[in-house]
Structures are given as C-alpha cells and as structure tokens.
Amino acid sequence: MSNDDDAMLPTERFSNRVDDYEKYRPSYPKDVMHVLSREAKLKPGAVVADVGSGTGIFTELLLDHGNTVYAVEPNEPMRLAAEHRLHRRANFISVNGTAEATTLADKSVDAVVCAQAFHWFDHKKTLAEFKRITRRGGFVALIWNARIPTSSPMNADYERVVHTFGTDFARAGKELVSTAHLHELLGRSMKLCTLHNEQALDWPGLRGRIQSASYMPMPGQARFDEMIAALRQAFDAHQQDGVVRLIYDTRVYLARL
Numbered sequence: 001m002s003n004d005d006d007a008m009l010p011t012e013r014f015s016n017r018v019d020d021y022e023k024y025r026p027s028y029p030k031d032v033m034h035v036l037s038r039e040a041k042l043k044p045g046a047v048v049a050d051v052g053s054g055t056g057i058f059t060e061l062l063l064d065h066g067n068t069v070y071a072v073e074p075n076e077p078m079r080l081a082a083e084h085r086l087h088r089r090a091n092f093i094s095v096n097g098t099a100e101a102t103t104l105a106d107k108s109v110d111a112v113v114c115a116q117a118f119h120w121f122d123h124k125k126t127l128a129e130f131k132r133i134t135r136r137g138g139f140v141a142l143i144w145n146a147r148i149p150t151s152s153p154m155n156a157d158y159e160r161v162v163h164t165f166g167t168d169f170a171r172a173g174k175e176l177v178s179t180a181h182l183h184e185l186l187g188r189s190m191k192l193c194t195l196h197n198e199q200a201l202d203w204p205g206l207r208g209r210i211q212s213a214s215y216m217p218m219p220g221q222a223r224f225d226e227m228i229a230a231l232r233q234a235f236d237a238h239q240q241d242g243v244v245r246l247i248y249d250t251r252v253y254l255a256r257l
Contacts, residue, residue: 017211018078024212028058029195029196032061033064033065036065036111036141036252039191040141040254042139045067047108048109048111050072050115052118054078056082056086059082068093070108071092072097072102076096099117100122100129107132109135114140116145118142118144119176141254142252152245154244157234157238164227170213179192191254194251196250201244203232209246
C-alpha cells in the first residue's frame with residue numbers, strides 16, 4: 001500500500017470506507033456515559049459538540065443520555081451516514097465544520113467530545129476553538145478505543161496484520177495520542193479514566209473492521225488479497241463458534257476548558 005495514503009487529508013480519508021466504518025467500528029462501553037456524568041457532571045439537557053463525529057457512533061450515546069448534540073463532521077459521506085440514521089432525533093444537529101473551525105457560535109456548548117478523532121486535528125488550533133465555543137466551566141473529553149496487543153492472542157495476531165500490511169501511519173501508532181502529550185495540552189487537571197471494551201466479530205465483521213481503517217489496503221489495491229488471507233488465518237486460529245473478540249481499553253481523557 002502506497003504511503004501516499006498517509007498524505008491524504010484527514011477530512012477525506014474515510015470517504016470510501018463509510019459502510020464498513022458504520023457497521024464494524026466498535027461502539028463504547030455504557031459506562032463511558034457514567035464517567036462523563038460522574039467526573040464531568042454532564043447532565044441530560046446539556047449541549048454538547050461532538051467534533052469529528054463521523055457516522056455518529058458516539059453522537060448516538062449522547063442523544064440517548066438526553067443531550068442536545070452538534071455533530072461536527074467535515075467528511076460529507078460520513079456526515080450523511082449519520083444524518084440518515086439520526087435525523088429523526090429531535091436534539092441532533094448536523095454541522096459541516098472542522099475541529100479547527102466548527103462554525104458554532106461563541107460560548108454555545110457546555111462540553112466538547114472527540115471520540116476516535118483528536119489525532120487527526122491540529123491540536124493547538126483545535127483547543128483554541130474548543131475554548132471559544134465552550135461556556136465557562138465546560139469540559140472536553142477526548143476518547144479512544146485503544147487496541148491492546150497483549151490482551152489476547154487474537155489481538156496480537158490482528159496487530160501483526162496491521163503492522164505488516166498497513167501504512168507508516170499504522171506502524172508508527174499515530175492512531176492514538178500519548179498521555180504525556182495530552183498532559184502538555186490540557187494541563188495538570190487532566191484526568192484519565194480507562195474502561196474495558198470488547199467487540200465480537202464473525203468473519204465478515206472482522207474483514208469489515210480492518211477495511212474500516214484508513215491506513216489499510218482496500219479491494220483492488222496492492223497486498224489486499226494477501227492481507228485478507230493473513231487475517232483469515234488469524235480468525236480460523238482463534239474463532240470460537242464462528243466469532244473472535246477484539247479487546248480494547250476505552251481511554252477517556254477529561255479536562256476543564
């Protein structure tokens with residue numbers, strides 16, 4: 001796979017992967033909303049900007065919690081997928097904007113959430129924008145589902161496939177932002193809460209999961225068939241009753257703005 005894919009604009013990376021992303025990306029454990037309620041005092045009725053909202057995976061959790069949500073997403077296919085699924089929800093507002101320029105009004109939200117997205121942003125410009133749109137006393141939550149290679153043999157084999165067939169972006173681990181760097185950005189008040197998360201996948205699900213990653217080959221690209229063969233070998237080695245499990249740490253970084 002060409003490293004030209006690593007040079008692709010973040011706002012364009014998932015345009016040809018929306019179906020797989022929507023179907024096969026993991027959601028988040030229910031306890032993540034308890035963390036936001038307990039640690040950040042997020043109440044039903046609060047207004048939240050979900051920035052880099054994608055297909056609306058985390059947006060839906062916020063809506064279920066009773067929040068009004070501005071779902072800010074620059075990628076049109078992903079934004080349209082969220083609109084298709086969530087447009088009937090009264091408190092869902094879809095916004096064509098970026099993390100650095102959300103288009104939201106000054107002091108218009110109580111909190112900002114970024115789920116599986118902050119690593120794509122210009123961090124300093126983004127935090128300046130978050131401070132602009134957030135009311136006094138508001139908070140930011142940066143959230144990732146982090147695969148842990150040592151969690152299981154299946155996780156270890158999945159990671160080997162990613163490192164073997166993915167771009168330099170995948171091999172460098174740039175899908176996450178280090179805790180040390182986030183401390184520098186958010187200050188000493190930053191708090192990290194870690195939750196257990198699992199994803200049960202049959203073979204089509206595991207195949208769709210790896211195809212949802214922007215740094216992996218797509219059908220018709222070099223090494224795609226080889227990647228799928230290696231992934232199938234891992235699935236066959238670890239499946240039980242036709243299902244494998246990927247294990248994640250869901251990391252929730254919280255800070256007042």
